[in-house]
Amino acid sequence: EADIYQTPRYLVIGTGKKITLECSQTMGHDKMYWYQQDPGMELHLIHYSYGVNSTEKGDLSSESTVSRIRTEHFPLTLESARPSHTSQYLCASNDGSGNTGELFFGEGSRLTVL
Amino acid sequence: AQSVAQPEDQVNVAEGNPLTVKCTYSVSGNPYLFWYVQYPNRGLQFLLKYITGDNLVKGSYGFEAEFNKSQTSFHLKKPSALVSDSALYFCAVRGYGGATNKLIFGTGTLLAVQP
Numbered sequence: 001e002a003d004i005y006q007t008p009r010y011l012v013i014g015t016g017k018k019i020t021l022e023c024s025q026t027m028g029h030d031k032m033y034w035y036q037q038d039p040g041m042e043l044h045l046i047h048y049s050y051g052v053n054s055t056e057k058g059d060l061s062s063e064s065t066v067s068r069i070r071t072e073h074f075p076l077t078l079e080s081a082r083p084s085h086t087s088q089y090l091c092a093s094n095d096g097s098g099n100t101g102e103l104f105f106g107e108g109s110r111l112t113v114l
Numbered sequence: 115a116q117s118v119a120q121p122e123d124q125v126n127v128a129e130g131n132p133l134t135v136k137c138t139y140s141v142s143g144n145p146y147l148f149w150y151v152q153y154p155n156r157g158l159q160f161l162l163k164y165i166t167g168d169n170l171v172k173g174s175y176g177f178e179a180e181f182n183k184s185q186t187s188f189h190l191k192k193p194s195a196l197v198s199d200s201a202l203y204f205c206a207v208r209g210y211g212g213a214t215n216k217l218i219f220g221t222g223t224l225l226a227v228q229p
Contacts, residue, residue, distance in 0.1 A: 041222040090157055100146055100165045105157035
């Protein structure tokens with residue numbers, strides 16, 4: 001089992017609420033990622049980070065924001081949730097060993113916005 | 115541009131029979147290829163990867179994958195399927211660009227193993 005944790009696992013909230021999805025890893029990995037997984041299963045990269053104070057947008061445009069103040073922590077925030085944000089969000093990390101390292105994934109946070 | 119394709123949305127196989135889940139890729143330079151499995155309501159778990167060397171790669175849970183450079187394929191295989199293998203399988207290739215270690219995922223193949 002990988003040492004990467006996501007909370008909450010499930011969240012149901014109303015439109016307009018601010019939410020933060022937490023992601024923490026204890027492996028000391030420099031690189032961390034957020035993926036959005038649609039009901040149709042496909043994974044889309046929405047944010048990534050090379051290390052502390054580094055954040056970048058991914059391939060899929062997202063209204064969410066991220067921060068990387070500590071190596072182990074990579075939270076994702078939605079300032080005002082909408083039903084279109086309903087999805088599963090997967091956090092991942094790797095140690096950046098060239099291009100050959102595999103990603104380690106958390107269990108995911110399933111968000112439902114009513 | 116780098117891409118990976120999984121041509122089958124779903125693969126059905128009887129328990130005990132061999133299984134194959136197909137994956138083809140397009141990437142400039144040498145490919146780094148990965149397979150992941152996702153069980154219901156879980157994150158992705160790493161199964162195996164090809165970096166260099168032997169074209170037949172062995173991974174977790176009895177799975178293996180064969181790298182074929184001429185066909186640009188990396189099919190996942192298992193000699194004898196188990197009902198517990200039923201899950202969603204993702205092929206991925208390492209991309210180049212903004213995220214040094216960014217993986218490009220296929221659309222996933224649902225494997226259903228019937229008892």
